[in-house]
Amino acid sequence: MKIALGQLNFFVGDFEGNLRKMLAAVAEAKKQGADLVCFPELATCGYPPRDFLEFDDFIRRAENSVKELAKAAQGIAIAVGSPSRNPVVEGKDLFNSAYFLEDGQIKHIYNKALLPTYDIFDEYRYFEPAKEFKVVEFKGKKIALSICEDLWNLGNENPLYTIVPLDEMMPQKPDIIINLSASPFSYEHARERIRVSKANVDRYKLPLFYVNQVGAQTEIIFDGGSFAISPNGHVFEEMPYFEECVKTFDLEEVVENGRNNERPKEKIPLIHDALVLGIKDYFDKLGFKRAILGLSGGIDSAVVAVLAARALGEDDVRALLMPSQFSSAHSVNDARELAVNLGMQYDIIPIEPIFNSFAESLRPHFWGHGFDVTEENIQARIRGTLLMAVSNKFGNILLNTSNKSEMAVGYGTLYGDMCGGLSVIADVYKTEVYELARYINKDGEIIPENTIIKPPSAELRPDQKDSDSLPPYEILDAILYQYIEQHQGPNEIIAMGYDEAIVRRALRLVNTNEFKRYQAPPVLRVSPKAFGVGRRMPIVGKYLS
């Protein structure tokens, strides 16, 4: 038997487009001689559809796509993820289902049992968990269809669920496990995915075919990397990451395979590729062509400029350099050098005249008050307004250049440098931004060396340095990682050897700046815990604050 995996880039809500892609992939799989082609979880509507699922009209359109796919299941079977209706009145109205289509018909529906409801996932918000577990017979083989999380209650010390769906199917003696997934990227998740899948193969001694979605849906990036695992636990093949692919596997070859073909996975290159895809899909799917960003001469905007140029082409990325009286000479030079290196249009708009005009208007109201954070913020907001003005006039979408460290501690101005349609590196700690810059420069200087080596500064007052108000980034980032990614409390982090005062201050800054992050742009997610939809904290709270 030949099994094809259709690793496609879907678009949430674009039923026609998603269907068209799948029909083309069905044709391609047939050409490759496949008996069965498998598509990812909720492929008809794209994942995650979020509250669109609450609209009956949306479900009807998904059902219609399944019908159209069924018609195409002639001479080839199709496994595809799509929502289905719960026929029982008690419980949620929908299932997250895998349809098995054969001979123009819906032959079988498997419903997902384990519904991830943590981090960015909200599946129990919409779906009833399955209580029935049936395999489907196809060409003399029994297939255990499963959906994404259904594999994930194995291989963990503290399982989230009380059942293991494949255990329930084993009495029916399946020959093959197929998993339809929409498993998002984070820099360690591809490795985890294979580890967990191997735990399943170890337990059941069956070949496993895993098909994943690829492409970004707003902030969530799906990396593809679909795979087949042989019953002996070797990875037969990992499909490409960050691109579409339809590939057919011979079941016998997978079963008899003696080699482990796992790909190496390096954090910084993966993050780089994920961010480029994240930018590209945001623009492509929304129908935008051109980006704009502010170049300060600092490392954050430099890295974002490179990523944007790689995603959209340098002709479609435009930069504004907006020096103030507090900008050092090297700032404009470094920014200009980068724009020239990238071949990117740039314009210089000094902000001092506008700042003076604000100061003049506010003078009677600020009488007797000196320069403070107010005036720093006015500068940042003038820059935000100028960037948005060019964005509005010419249709360039503003890219936000905040990094995760400053987003965490609130070192940024709301409605100023926190503006933007998409936040490119706000899930990348400052220390990782440096690693990205070095990686970008690995084959020659693109980002000026001076941008990388100079001490970071917001340049909003004379001789300002980040280190005036923040601990060194190596320490800050390590503490933030323990708190944000690892969910460690203050006592646990202090016990690791970090200075108590620094730890308490860092955590307090994170918690009291929730109000800023609430209004931040969507953040491309590359870590296991990004700011945004996957991290839900009270703004009004009194905890570590």
Add this chain to the structure above:
Amino acid sequence: MKIALGQLNFFVGDFEGNLRKMLAAVAEAKKQGADLVCFPELATCGYPPRDFLEFDDFIRRAENSVKELAKAAQGIAIAVGSPSRNPVVEGKDLFNSAYFLEDGQIKHIYNKALLPTYDIFDEYRYFEPAKEFKVVEFKGKKIALSICEDLWNLGNENPLYTIVPLDEMMPQKPDIIINLSASPFSYEHARERIRVSKANVDRYKLPLFYVNQVGAQTEIIFDGGSFAISPNGHVFEEMPYFEECVKTFDLEEVVENGRNNERPKEKIPLIHDALVLGIKDYFDKLGFKRAILGLSGGIDSAVVAVLAARALGEDDVRALLMPSQFSSAHSVNDARELAVNLGMQYDIIPIEPIFNSFAESLRPHFWGHGFDVTEENIQARIRGTLLMAVSNKFGNILLNTSNKSEMAVGYGTLYGDMCGGLSVIADVYKTEVYELARYINKDGEIIPENTIIKPPSAELRPDQKDSDSLPPYEILDAILYQYIEQHQGPNEIIAMGYDEAIVRRALRLVNTNEFKRYQAPPVLRVSPKAFGVGRRMPIVGKYLS
């Protein structure tokens, strides 16, 4: 037996403060002669604690509060909501529990079975549902303890869950039902709560004591209104709405009661009181005293100014009037008249000089391009920057004055009039804002009549009117309500008799402006479906767009 209900205003994460309040209420209940005092769901940590629950340190503090409360359970029993740990390794690590404390001990723990995971609720994100249902004996009576949603699988045509927790307890023949709740306000929810509770009483013929949290937690407002229902289905008493109250009920009196004492509930007064509490608690809990807002002379900012003055006192609310060359004479006059009526500080800062300064700086870049939405947005962003400057300089928190209609269709400027720490009326449709204004003026003119009767305008270009770009608000609001609150699709709404072109355009505007709302301030929730945490839509989506 005498049962006290402790309807208190908790603060998420403030374990010491919440404990102190409960200990004072225990003393008060004893003074009132109570045998048992009941506190709301998750009272130790406040509801909703959101992802704070993922921190072990947070759970330890809640456990400590329960221990302290147990010590106080001498001569009186205490029922209190708090998280507890799941002793079984499979499944989520926590339960949402009701502790029954007696004689200095934890006597019984009931775990919540129905975990709301829809709209603003995320309980399955954190909690394992209970599978055990035991009543607790106290002074010769058997009490069926339950938590909030546990009552809600009755009285609905399409139940969300597959079990009814109280059905499971009935074989143990309980005498009393007690429900610990954290049930948020929306303008029809108090009525729903009583309807559903009566459906339970009708089924079990038992007295029901229902204690609710009061007070706002960021955007979610809890209205209190705890109650006791007699076995015959009559409401024995509804406790006050929007304020704290500790009240003791005599079980015999509740059982023998022959009168229905349900309070009347009117939508607009309820919304008014909820919004005042929402503003007050946002400031009180974050430790802020003073607010600022922009007064345009229009009805939205006028209503917000009144609500803010009622919540914080007129001395602590400051207004900026920021006319441009496009402002009509009446705008400043109407705004000034309102500020004078309220006795509120106001300052006038014309924005034309700053606008000219932006125009001057942008001139070389905008050569050959005329006045368009860019220049409209610059005006709004100058105003936002001025308001934030005063906010930063003097510590006044900016109140956002967007209404739900404009928030829905994106009729507002990101980083301009969409700025603010808290969005006061963005869950109130424009037509309802008018009703609120009339209600505010019911005993005499506070909001100038001209503000109410003049046609709404953003005044960002000459002679602009809202009706230039939007359908009449009566029609727009009705369509938005069907789509947002009622989840009706385009075909259903058109079938109700609305113009197809208007419906399709309105829905497209809602869906394509998700990116703006993503960066909006938290919105005080007064309807069954507010923008913000309870409505989760893709930004990058192709559905009705």
